[in-house]
Structures are given as structure tokens and as C-alpha cells.
Amino acid sequence: MRMLINVPETVVADALRGLAAAHPELNVDVEKRVIVRRDAPVPGQVALVSGGGSGHEPLHGGFVGPGMLAAACPGEIFTSPVPDQMARAAAAVDSGAGVLFIVKNYTGDVLNFDMAAELAEDEGIQVAKVLVDDDVAVTDSLYTAGRRGTGATLFVEKIAGAAAAEGQPLEHVEAVGRRVNDNSRSFGVALSACTTPAKGSPTFDLPDGELELGIGIHGEPGRERRPMMTSGEIADFAVDVILEDLPPRAPVLVLVNGMGATPLLELYGFNAEVQRVLRERGVAVARTLVGNYVTSLDMAGASVTLCQVDEELLRLWDAPVKTPALRWGM
Amino acid sequence: MLDADFFRRWMTTAAASVGREAERLTALDSAIGDADHGSNLRRGFTAVATALEKETPNTPGGVLILAGRQLISTVGGASGPLYGTLLRRAGKALGDAAEVGEEELAAALRAGVEGVMALGGAAPGDKTMIDALIPAVDALGTGFAAARAAAEEGAAATIPLRARKGRASYLGERSIGHQDPGATSSALLIAALAETAEATEADGE
Numbered sequence: 001m002r003m004l005i006n007v008p009e010t011v012v013a014d015a016l017r018g019l020a021a022a023h024p025e026l027n028v029d030v031e032k033r034v035i036v037r038r039d040a041p042v043p044g045q046v047a048l049v050s051g052g053g054s055g056h057e058p059l060h061g062g063f064v065g066p067g068m069l070a071a072a073c074p075g076e077i078f079t080s081p082v083p084d085q086m087a088r089a090a091a092a093v094d095s096g097a098g099v100l101f102i103v104k105n106y107t108g109d110v111l112n113f114d115m116a117a118e119l120a121e122d123e124g125i126q127v128a129k130v131l132v133d134d135d136v137a138v139t140d141s142l143y144t145a146g147r148r149g150t151g152a153t154l155f156v157e158k159i160a161g162a163a164a165a166e167g168q169p170l171e172h173v174e175a176v177g178r179r180v181n182d183n184s185r186s187f188g189v190a191l192s193a194c195t196t197p198a199k200g201s202p203t204f205d206l207p208d209g210e211l212e213l214g215i216g217i218h219g220e221p222g223r224e225r226r227p228m229m230t231s232g233e234i235a236d237f238a239v240d241v242i243l244e245d246l247p248p249r250a251p252v253l254v255l256v257n258g259m260g261a262t263p264l265l266e267l268y269g270f271n272a273e274v275q276r277v278l279r280e281r282g283v284a285v286a287r288t289l290v291g292n293y294v295t296s297l298d299m300a301g302a303s304v305t306l307c308q309v310d311e312e313l314l315r316l317w318d319a320p321v322k323t324p325a326l327r328w329g330m
Numbered sequence: 331m332l333d334a335d336f337f338r339r340w341m342t343t344a345a346a347s348v349g350r351e352a353e354r355l356t357a358l359d360s361a362i363g364d365a366d367h368g369s370n371l372r373r374g375f376t377a378v379a380t381a382l383e384k385e386t387p388n389t390p391g392g393v394l395i396l397a398g399r400q401l402i403s404t405v406g407g408a409s410g411p412l413y414g415t416l417l418r419r420a421g422k423a424l425g426d427a428a429e430v431g432e433e434e435l436a437a438a439l440r441a442g443v444e445g446v447m448a449l450g451g452a453a454p455g456d457k458t459m460i461d462a463l464i465p466a467v468d469a470l471g472t473g474f475a476a477a478r479a480a481a482e483e484g485a486a487a488t489i490p491l492r493a494r495k496g497r498a499s500y501l502g503e504r505s506i507g508h509q510d511p512g513a514t515s516s517a518l519l520i521a522a523l524a525e526t527a528e529a530t531e532a533d534g535e
Contacts, residue, residue, distance in 0.1 A: 053406075075406045075407075076366070076369075076370065076373075077366065078365075079366055079370055079406040079407040080406050080407050080408075081406055082402065082403050082404060082410060083403070083411075106408075107408040107450065107495065107496045107497070108406065108407035108408035108410070108411075111408055111410075111412070111450070112406060112407075112410065112411060115402065115411060137500075138500050139502075144494065144499040144500060144502075145496055145497065145499045145500070148500065196364075196365055196366065198356070198365075198366065198369045199356060199365045203360050203364065203365050204360070216497075216500060218364040218497065219360075219364055219365060220364055220497055220500060220501065221501060221504065223501075
């Protein structure tokens with residue numbers, strides 16, 4: 001597998017140096033692995049801190065900026081960051097109004113963020129946490145680690161970030177984040193596995209003419225393998241699985257998200273099918289976002305995330321945001 | 331009796347063994363996880379070996395606490411906090427003693443394993459590192475070689491299990507038929523302990 005890298009060991013650091021060069025409005029500590037908006041701490045505002053394994057870009061570093069995250073902590077590829085990173089980030093961005101950790105529900109992320117919260121609280125920083133677990137492909141039961149955090153992370157970070165930018169107190173920002181997560185569901189499919197730089201070969205074998213349904217964002221295989229389906233058939237399947245779990249009661253935000261190696265041409269075509277299914281099921285669409293936002297290295301495929309919104313959540317979604325990967329209204 | 335030097339050698343032996351086996355651990359992890367267990371643990375244990383060279387804690391407990399802290403600060407993922415907690419808890423249980431007996435080590439490791447179970451929420455049979463560690467700690471009363479064999483058997487016995495914790499649990503039934511990478515690395519850690527004890531005996535102690 002050919003990759004545009006120097007050596008596997010420096011992939012994350014190299015990307016951080018490049019991010020720093022492209023975005024002088026961010027303070028990127030390449031060695032300590034912390035990305036902070038340069039004007040932090042912002043007086044009177046709750047600060048959102050997120051993080052997770054690398055390989056999902058632009059998540060999370062691409063979402064640092066006014067209206068979204070105050071800081072992000074990238075781990076090694078597909079490996080959650082260590083507690084020291086989040087504790088350092090929390091100290092850098094806390095204005096005294098408190099810090100909200102946005103944590104994707106994976107065992108490693110949860111453990112490291114919990115340890116970081118203890119460290120930050122020892123320093124007198126008030127910390128709250130929103131756990132993102134939107135992936136309907138995983139059964140939430142005693143027999144799994146619970147649902148994975150995937151596409152809804154973008155909705156939580158954007159909407160809770162807007163609440164923070166309005167100066168809402170920590171418990172409100174946390175409640176908004178929880179509400180977004182509770183009203184979001186995702187489902188993803190893979191047309192090819194991804195290749196981690198360290199391994200150099202695909203994380204699983206997917207024969208020609210087949211696809212994986214219900215994949216996560218770490219190159220892990222899905223729940224089920226089927227003969228290849230058309231974009232329309234995939235949209236029917238994905239939307240129906242989501243709606244089964246989230247009976248439509250309100251208009252939805254739609255995220256049609258590329259996994260990294262699927263062209264925008266295909267993603268927009270897929271979005272047309274997703275919108276058709278939603279129309280057929282009587283679900284009103286409030287806003288739609290199409291692009292590569294929560295990726296899995298070079299995996300081909302896509303995920304669909306729906307988030308049911310009320311007036312407040314929609315207003316916060318539309319609020320100004322200025323980050324490397326998401327910007328409007330300012 | 332086992333002194334700080336014994337524990338230092340255990341950790342450097344473990345670091346060498348994890349380095350040697352990193353690719354196998356990653357291969358196991360790529361079947362039911364995300365293909366990084368070997369590289370993550372190698373990074374962590376390399377940091378442990380470096381830290382033990384720089385700082386030289388003079389008690390067994392001090393060595394394990396330093397090693398645990400290094401793992402938490404460098405590994406990430408679930409294995410960083412879990413292995414870090416295993417060693418830190420065990421180190422705390424050993425206290426300030428300059429030398430400890432095998433029974434104290436067994437009790438300390440048991441405290442470490444309990445810490446891991448409390449943190450990660452795994453029980454025996456969930457297809458995790460616990461499945462190698464509990465039999466190893468149980469067998470430690472009989473000797474280091476027995477602990478090593480028990481850990482290896484425990485790791486192999488995860489093959490038919492369905493994962494109920496961690497990333498492998500997302501696969502449901504598809505996790506069956508693969509050896510758990512965490513149980514495998516736990517068996518390496520116990521094997522390193524047995525090797526260190528054998529080397530100590532061979533030196534005529």
C-alpha cells in the first residue's frame with residue numbers, strides 16, 4: 001500500500017505540523033499533542049475539549065475554533081489520547097466557567113477521559129462529560145461495550161459549542177450535548193477496509209463484490225457482510241435501521257459522511273438516495289451536510305447520521321462557527 | 331526474597347518480549363480489534379524501560395508504580411489505563427518494602443487484577459486480559475512456571491469465547507474463534523516474570 005508519508009512513526013506529528021502551518025489561528029503543540037484555539041481561554045465561556053484516536057480527520061482537530069471546540073487531543077492512530085493530554089488541554093482553555101469533555105463511547109476513550117477529569121478536578125477545574133454513542137449497528141447490552149460514538153460527534157461538538165459560545169453555563173451546555181446525542185443515530189457501511197500506516201495492509205479482507213454493513217470508524221469489520229448493493233439499496237437499509245431505533249417525531253439534521261476514500265461525487269449521489277428514503281418515510285429534513293468529516297483513514301464507504309432537532313437545537317446548529325473543517329456565519 | 335532489581339529486570343524482560351511479539355499482538359488485534367495492540371504496548375514498555383534507567387526506584391513497589399504511570403501516560407487506548415492500573419495497584423500493595431516474598435507478590439498482583447476489573451468492568455469469560463491474569467495469579471502460589479503455564483492456557487482458552495468487553499465486542503458472534511490480544515499480552519507479562527525468576531535462580535540466588 002503506497003501512502004503519502006515519511007515513516008509510519010511520525011504520521012501523527014507530521015500532520016500536526018501541517019495543521020499548525022495551515023491554521024495560525026490554532027495553537028498546536030506537536031510534542032504534547034494538544035490543539036488549542038489561540039484566543040483561549042475565552043472569558044465567561046465554557047470550553048469544550050474533545051479528542052480521540054487519529055485517523056478520523058478532520059475530527060477532532062479540524063473542529064477547533066470559535067463556536068465549536070476550544071481544544072482537541074489527538075492520540076496515536078485509532079488509539080485514544082492519554083490523560084495527560086486532556087488535563088493539559090483543560091488547563092489551557094478553562095476560563096473558570098468549566099470544561100466539557102466530549103467523549104466517544106469506546107472503552108479506551110472513556111477510561112482516559114475519566115482519568116483526565118480526575119487530574120483536572122485536582123487542579124480545581126470543573127469538568128462535565130458528554131458521552132457520544134450513536135451507532136445503531138452495535139446492540140447496547142450487557143454483552144458489548146455499548147454503542148460506538150461516530151457521526152453524531154460532529155453534531156454534539158457543533159451544537160454544544162454554540163451553546164458555550166452563547167455563554168450558557170456548564171450544566172446547560174452539558175444538557176444540550178446530551179440532548180443532541182440522545183436524538184442522534186448513525187449507521188455506516190464499508191466498501192473497502194482501511195490500512196493503518198503501522199500495519200501497511202488492510203485491517204480486514206473484503207472480497208470484490210461484497211460490502212460490510214454496520215462498520216465502526218476504526219477499521220474493525222462490521223456486523224454483517226453482504227453481496228454489493230446499489231447506493232439506493234444502501235440508503236434504504238441504513239435509514240430504515242436508524243428509524244427503527246429513532247422513530248421520527250421532528251425534523252432532522254442529516255449528515256452523509258464519507259469514510260475517507262469515497263469521492264464526493266458518490267457521496268452526493270448517496271445523499272440523493274438518503275433524501276428520497278426520508279421523503280418516502282415522511283421525515284422532514286431541516287439541514288443537510290455532505291462530506292468527509294468523521295473518517296476512517298482510507299476506508300471507502302459512508303455513514304448516515306440523523307439528529308432530531310427542536311427549535312433551540314436548530315438555532316444552535318445554524319449559529320456561527322469558524323474551524324478548519326466547518327465554518328459558516330462568521 | 332525479591333528486590334527492586336528483580337522487578338526492574340521483570341519490566342525490562344517484559345519490554346523485550348513485547349517488542350519481539352509486537353507484530354503477533356497487532357495481527358491478533360487486527361482480526362477482532364483495530365490492529366494496534368502490539369505497537370501501543372511496545373511504545374509503552376519502551377517508555378517504561380527508559381524511565382527505569384533514568385529513575386532508579388529502590389523498592390519493588392516503586393518500580394511497579396513508576397512502570398504503571400509510564401504506561402498510563404504513553405499507551406492510550408484501553409490497554410494504557412488497564413495495564414497501568416494493574417502495575418500501579420500492585421505496586422501500591424507492595425508498599426515501601428525493600429524486598430518482598432512470592433506470597434506478597436501474588437497478593438499484590440491480585441489487588442492489581444481487582445483494580446483492572448473495577449476499572450474496565452470485565453469479568454472472567456468476557457474474552458479479555460482478565461482471562462489470562464486470574465488463572466496466573468491463582469497459580470502463582472505453586473510457582474512462577476505454573477503461573478506462566480496458567481496464563482498461556484488462559485489466553486488460548488479465549489479463542490472460543492464471544493467478546494463482551496472492548497472493541498471486539500462490537501463483532502458479536504464474529505469475535506469467536508480468535509485469541510484475545512489483551513489476554514495474549516497478559517500472558518507475555520507473566521511469562522516475563524517467570525523468565526526473570528528462572529534467570530535469578532540460574533544466577534545462584
